[in-house]
Amino acid sequence: MELKATTYKQRLSCKSGFTIIEAMVAMGIVGLLVVALYAGMTSAMISVRLARENHRATQIMVEKMEVLRLFTWDQINTADFVPTNFTAAYVDSGTTNLPANSMVYTGTVSFAVFPAGKNYSDFLKVMNLNLTWTSGGILRTRQLSTYVGRYGIQNYVIQ
Secondary structure, X not given: OOOOOOOHHHHHHHOOOOOHHHHHHHHHHHHHHHHHHHHHHHHHHXXXXXXXXXXXXXXXXXXXHHHHOOOOHHHHXXXXXXXXXXXXXXXXXXXXXXXXXXXXXXXXXXXXXXXXXXXXXXXXXXXXXXXXXXXXOEEEEEEEEEEEEOXXXXXXXXX
């Protein structure tokens, strides 16, 4: 019968912790996870910012479209009655003075002849509303088009 005698030193080496290589690999994995976490948070913030800008652009276009659709046929056909260019701020402060660092939306309004032919050209026009703004160094554009009729809703509004 043979008994193995273990010394204190041998028992200590068997119970020792992680090696330096294992610790470095673990820290590398943790570092990779932290970078992925921050990249995900940054991507989410950019997506939310773009969604807010797009929503504000939609609000501006709908506001302008609601005003324009209440003009009479004679007003639409009068030169320089409908403003063709406008600006709007990202944050509406209720004043006409915009802060120097605020984002500005620039819009244009144009009217075109109804494309279906001569039969409707005296009664219908196409109204195009284009909105542009710069965000993150990229020029962004949205467009809204509708038809304006000679006998449209503007004839039913009490004036």
